Amino acid sequence: MARPSRRDVLLDAAERIVRDKGANHLTFDAVAAEANTSKGGLLYHFASKDELVAAMVERLVASFDGSLNAHAAADKSATGRWTRAYVATTAAPDGRSADDMTASALLAAVACNPGLIEPLRDRYRVWREAAAADGIAPEDALIAMLAADGLWIADLLGFAPPTGELRARLIERMGQLARGAG
Amino acid sequence: MARPSRRDVLLDAAERIVRDKGANHLTFDAVAAEANTSKGGLLYHFASKDELVAAMVERLVASFDGSLNAHAAADKSATGRWTRAYVATTAAPDGRSADDMTASALLAAVACNPGLIEPLRDRYRVWREAAAADGIAPEDALIAMLAADGLWIADLLGFAPPTGELRARLIERMGQLARGAG
DNA sequence: GTTAGTATACCGGCCGGACGGTCTATTAAC
DNA sequence: GTTAATAGACCGTCCGGCCGGTATACTAAC
Numbered sequence: 001m002a003r004p005s006r007r008d009v010l011l012d013a014a015e016r017i018v019r020d021k022g023a024n025h026l027t028f029d030a031v032a033a034e035a036n037t038s039k040g041g042l043l044y045h046f047a048s049k050d051e052l053v054a055a056m057v058e059r060l061v062a063s064f065d066g067s068l069n070a071h072a073a074a075d076k077s078a079t080g081r082w083t084r085a086y087v088a089t090t091a092a093p094d095g096r097s098a099d100d101m102t103a104s105a106l107l108a109a110v111a112c113n114p115g116l117i118e119p120l121r122d123r124y125r126v127w128r129e130a131a132a133a134d135g136i137a138p139e140d141a142l143i144a145m146l147a148a149d150g151l152w153i154a155d156l157l158g159f160a161p162p163t164g165e166l167r168a169r170l171i172e173r174m175g176q177l178a179r180g181a182g
Numbered sequence: 183m184a185r186p187s188r189r190d191v192l193l194d195a196a197e198r199i200v201r202d203k204g205a206n207h208l209t210f211d212a213v214a215a216e217a218n219t220s221k222g223g224l225l226y227h228f229a230s231k232d233e234l235v236a237a238m239v240e241r242l243v244a245s246f247d248g249s250l251n252a253h254a255a256a257d258k259s260a261t262g263r264w265t266r267a268y269v270a271t272t273a274a275p276d277g278r279s280a281d282d283m284t285a286s287a288l289l290a291a292v293a294c295n296p297g298l299i300e301p302l303r304d305r306y307r308v309w310r311e312a313a314a315a316d317g318i319a320p321e322d323a324l325i326a327m328l329a330a331d332g333l334w335i336a337d338l339l340g341f342a343p344p345t346g347e348l349r350a351r352l353i354e355r356m357g358q359l360a361r362g363a364g
Numbered sequence: 365g366t367t368a369g370t371a372t373a374c375c376g377g378c379c380g381g382a383c384g385g386t387c388t389a390t391t392a393a394c
Numbered sequence: 395g396t397t398a399a400t401a402g403a404c405c406g407t408c409c410g411g412c413c414g415g416t417a418t419a420c421t422a423a424c
Contacts, residue, residue, distance in 0.1 A: 365424100366423105366424090367422100367423085367424085368421100368422090368423085368424105369420105369421085369422085369423100370419100370420085370421080370422105371418105371419085371420085371421100372417105372418085372419085372420100373416100373417085373418085373419105374415105374416080374417080374418100375414105375415080375416075375417095376413105376414100376415095377412105377413090377414095377415105378411105378412085378413085378414105379410105379411090379412085379413105380409105380410100380411100380412105381408105381409090381410090382407105382408085382409080382410100383406105383407085383408080383409090384405105384406100384407090384408100385404105385405090385406095385407105386403105386404080386405080386406105387402105387403090387404080387405100388401100388402095388403090388404100389400100389401080389402090389403100390399100390400080390401070390402105391398105391399080391400075391401090392397100392398080392399075392400095393396100393397085393398080393399095394395100394396090394397090394398105
C-alpha cells in the first residue's frame with residue numbers, strides 16, 4: 001500500500017475520534033490535533049464539516065464495494081454469490097469485530113447530518129437487487145444480509161455479540177441460507 | 183410507578199427533536215422550545231444532558247421489555263417463544279413502526295455519550311439468554327433476532343427496506359426459524 | 365384564618381467555553 | 395515566482411450548565 005495521501009490521514013484521524021470519543025466530539029480542532037496538523041491544514045482539504053463527513057461516507061462506500069466485488073469474484077459458485085459476498089464483507093469471523101472505520105463514518109453521518117448517508121442508501125438499493133437476483137429465494141438472501149447487518153450492529157454497539165463456537169455456527173448458518181439450503 | 187407526566191412530555195419532545203432534526207440538534211434550548219417550556223424548567227428535571235439521554239434510554243428499555251413480555255405471555259407455544267417475541271417487538275409488519283423511541287434514544291446516546299447505552303447492553307445479554315434457551319437451535323434463534331435488528335436498522339436509516347409481499351415473506355421466514363422449522 | 369415556613373415546579377438571563385468557519389501569513393515544491 | 399499546503403489567530407454564534415428569583419401548594423402554629 002502506497003503512502004496514504006494526506007486526505008486519508010485526516011480521514012483516519014476523524015474516524016479515530018468518532019470511535020474513541022463519540023460522534024459529537026468530531027470537531028475540526030480535535031481532528032487536526034489527532035492528525036498532528038493544524039485546523040487550517042484540515043480546512044484546506046475539507047471546506048466544511050459536511051464535506052468531511054461526506055468524504056468519510058464516500059470512502060466507506062468505496063471500501064465496502066471493493067471488498068464486495070473481491071469476494072464475489074473469488075466465489076466459484078454463481079448461486080447466492082452476491083449474498084455470500086455481502087455476508088462475508090459485513091460479518092467479521094470472530095475476535096476482530098466489524099471494522100470501526102466504517103462504523104465511524106456511519107455514526108458521524110447520522111449524528112451530524114442524516115442526509116449525508118444518501119450515497120449509502122443508493123448502494124444498498126444496488127446490493128439488494130444483486131442479492132434478489134442471486135438464484136436463491138429472495139427472502140433467504142434477505143435474511144442472510146439482514147442478519148449480517150444485525151451482527152455488525154451487535155459488534156459495534158456491544159449488544160451481546162455472539163462469540164466462539166456459537167458465532168461460527170451462526171455464520172455457517174448464514175452461508176447455508178446463501179447457498180439456497182435454508 | 184406512575185412517573186410524573188411532565189417528565190414524559192419532556193422526553194417526548196427530546197425524541198421528536200432527534201427524529202426530526204438529528205441527534206446533534208438535541209440541545210436544551212431546542213427541547214425546551216419543543217415542549218413549550220423553559221430551559222430552566224427542563225434543567226429542573228434533568229440536571230445534565232447525560233441525565234436527559236440516560237432517561238431516554240431507560241424509558242426505551244422499559245418499553246421494549248414490556249412489549250417483549252406481552253408478546254411472550256400471549257404466545258401459546260413454548261418452543262421459540264422468546265425468539266418470536268423479540269422478532270415481533272423489533273420488526274414492524276410494514277410501513278412505519280412505533281420505534282421512534284428506540285431510534286431517538288439510541289441515536290442520542292451514541293452521539294452524546296456511548297457509555298449511556300450500557301443499560302441496553304445489559305438487557306441484550308438477558309434477551310439473548312432467553313432466546314438461547316428457547317428450545318430451538320441457538321443459531322436459528324440468533325439469526326432470527328439479528329435479522330430483526332437488521333430490518334429495524336434498514337427501516338431506520340432507509341437502507342432499501344423491503345416492503346410489501348417480500349417483507350411479509352421475510353417476516354414469515356423469521357417466524358419459521360423461531361419455530362425451529364429452519 | 366392568618367401567618368410563617370417549607371417543598372415542588374418552573375422561569376429566563378447569564379457566563380464561559382467550545383465550535384464552525386474566515387483570514388492572513390508562512391513554508392515547500394518545482 | 396507561482397502554486398499547493400500548512401499554520402494559527404480570530405470572530406460570531408451556539409450550547410451546556412448555573413443561579414437568582416417566582417408561583418403554587420401544603421402544613422402547622424397561634
